Amino acid sequence: MNSQLTPPLIVVGVDGSEPGGRWAVRQAGLTGARLRPVLAWQLPRTWGMPADYSDVDLLIAFSFADADLTLFLTDTNGQVTCDEDFVFYNQPSAARGAARLLCKQPDGPHTVERAALHLASLPAHIQRVAIAVNMDVDTGLTCDALTHASLCMDCVTGTAWTFQPPADPDVRAMSIAELYRHAVNGQPVWKAPPDAADATDRPRSIP
Known part of the structure; x- marks a missing residue:
């Protein structure tokens, strides 16, 4: 003993x-x-962190129809250069997990699907990320079947956006929002086009 x-x-x-x-x-x-x-220290949310160390959480919510969140990782010309840069339900992760779908589940009267982006880990050839929604092909429904649909994007710094896709009866898939690489004073940042958000929340650079 x-x-x-x-x-x-x-x-x-x-x-x-x-x-x-x-x-x-x-x-x-x-x-x-x-x-x-x-000794512990936490960066304040207002700290000027470089864009390439930001995480973005995505959440799309909708009712009364089934739809899927899709991510297109594209080059400067907006082209997906390889199959690995296409994130959808059959391929839920790309860029070694830097872009990934997390889960889809009921949440009260809505269905919600979540995804995550780690901008720092995206390969250099990826200059844009298009965030899209597409209807379940087997249902034959178009995007006008989506009711109370919204896409929320939250940045690790606290910046957030909300997008409301239109109920379009002529399409079964649509791009809702886009992030793209940009340089400000020689420093890399990620931005969303100014006309991508609704008037209540204009997009800004992701710090």
Whole structure:
């Protein structure tokens, strides 16, 4: 039987103030405890982080019809250069997981489907990301069957957009929003075209 006991551990947060640290040192000396100082820091949401370290979460919600979220990873000309740059229900991930569909499930009266983009990990040849919705081919329905449809995009910095696709009876698939690479003062940023969002929330650069 091992009679050796593990000495107690005191974990103390270090934030630049002295009282907590002094107490921890004194208490460790009195009890023979080990001392583990911990310093934690979280970037504020308003911090000017480069675009290539941003994550974007996508959520589309709709009612009364089945539809699928689709991502087209394209070059400067808006062309998908290979099959791997097409993200849909049969291929839910691309660019080693930098663009991926997460899940589709009921949420009250709506169906919601989620996706995620990690812009930093997208290959250099991908200059644009088109976010589209397409109806289930087997139903024969068009986009006018989508009711209360909306696409929400949330950036890790707190920036958010909401898009409301039109109920178009003439199409079975439509592009709802687009992100594209841009340079500002020599620094890379991702942007959404100004005419892509509704008037209540104009798109801005993703910091």
